[in-house]
């Protein structure tokens with residue numbers, strides 16, 4: 001692979017500035033307003049106590065708690081005239097159990113439109129609307145794009161009083177319903193994809209990612225399970241629960257802001273995160289896009305490690321040894337030196353890059369006719385490596401060990417592969433027509449996304465209780481995402 005930064009394709013770098021809207025002025029901290037936490041995100045403050053400035057009386061902690069309780073009362077009894085009641089939708093079935101709460105398939109009672117209702121888990125109810133959900137809403141509002149999940153509105157519902165619980169407001173995010181998710185589609189042997197399907201879906205994926213990055217947002221949980229496909233065959237990036245805005249440094253000499261490093265589902269996690277980088281950027285999502293691209297052929301995640309060390313070993317086995325020769329800045333990674341020095345290092349040396357060859361081995365074949373299930377080239381036999389050099393070049397670049405050598409989403413969107421025959425289509429509607437039922441119905445119970453890289457080292461969802469099976473073992477590194 002080239003030692004130069006990525007330059008392939010018909011790239012015309014976008015220098016357009018896509019600034020985020022200026023943050024709104026924080027609302028004054030008045031007693032007749034909902035808790036500051038519920039309004040948070042407007043000033044970037046997020047203290048564990050939910051905001052509020054300690055006074056000089058020495059009872060600061062008590063004051064803050066009392067203030068929060070007062071706010072909570074207002075919050076609970078407030079009416080929300082500008083948001084619909086969830087009763088506007090008829091719940092049809094439960095289709096998912098996200099980390100943040102349940103997801104239902106529902107129908108709008110007036111328009112008949114199908115939607116996904118994602119219930120916001122009010123874990124720390126006293127602290128108001130969860131900051132993470134609020135952040136997700138704010139980002140999705142900015143991200144109106146055909147390749148990004150469409151947030152229609154936020155709805156509320158009052159949960160009834162019982163002897164044990166008070167009247168509470170529950171919130172739902174209402175999304176346009178998508179019939180399928182890519183992980184479910186790929187795991188269904190009946191779904192046979194041609195090269196143009198793969199190329200079209202990759203084009204959509206990268207276009208959505210480019211929109212995200214131009215909007216100065218990192219996704220941080222790229223994986224096939226977070227890629228939805230509408231029944232019209234349009235792919236949508238979904239699950240912004242771990243996403244966050246990032247700051248582009250104007251001056252390269254300024255220190256890069258540090259983010260939490262426990263993001264991205266393990267199987268899709270790039271080497272820089274595994275080596276402890278906290279000053280990462282958009283290229284972490286580009287690595288995820290590369291893993292997803294390979295999966296289009298292999299029909300299963302390509303590197304299924306169960307620990308961070310194992311994941312690094314698998315990356316080395318597929319993409320070659322991790323060292324300063326292929327990635328000069330790897331020595332700056334917080335964990336590199338210690339890991340490289342270990343006797344049975346997770347960074348084995350002397351491994352060549354054999355991505356192309358291994359992808360061939362990982363390709364699934366139908367026992368009946370010996371053709372790959374995805375049948376991307378129509379006439380392949382088990383002995384043939386993918387003959388599409390352009391596809392393989394893009395894949396090689398997306399999965400470059402050195403993040404600086406990975407293309408940006410903007411560059412990848414303009415890659416030469418997308419201009420060669422068969423060119424991507426507007427959608428993969430014809431593929432969707434071959435699938436009789438919704439993928440969610442097909443996988444319901446098993447969970448369309450169950451078990452795909454989430455068993456261990458689940459990315460951290462701050463301020464939320466991870467599901468039992470995904471819990472981060474006590475004592476492991478934790479920090480907070482801002």
Ligand SMILES: Nc1ncnc2c1ncn2[C@@H]1O[C@H](COP(=O)(O)OP(=O)(O)OP(=O)(O)O)[C@@H](O)[C@H]1O
Nearest residue numbers: 095096098099100103116175176177178239241449
């Ligand atoms: N627009 C949609 N259309 C159909 N189903 C959806 C939609 N959005 C979400 N879902 C379903 O709900 C599940 C959970 O949603 P989402 O991934 O956004 O929540 P999460 O709490 O972040 O979940 P996870 O823990 O799986 O990452 C998805 O895996 C999917 O099955």
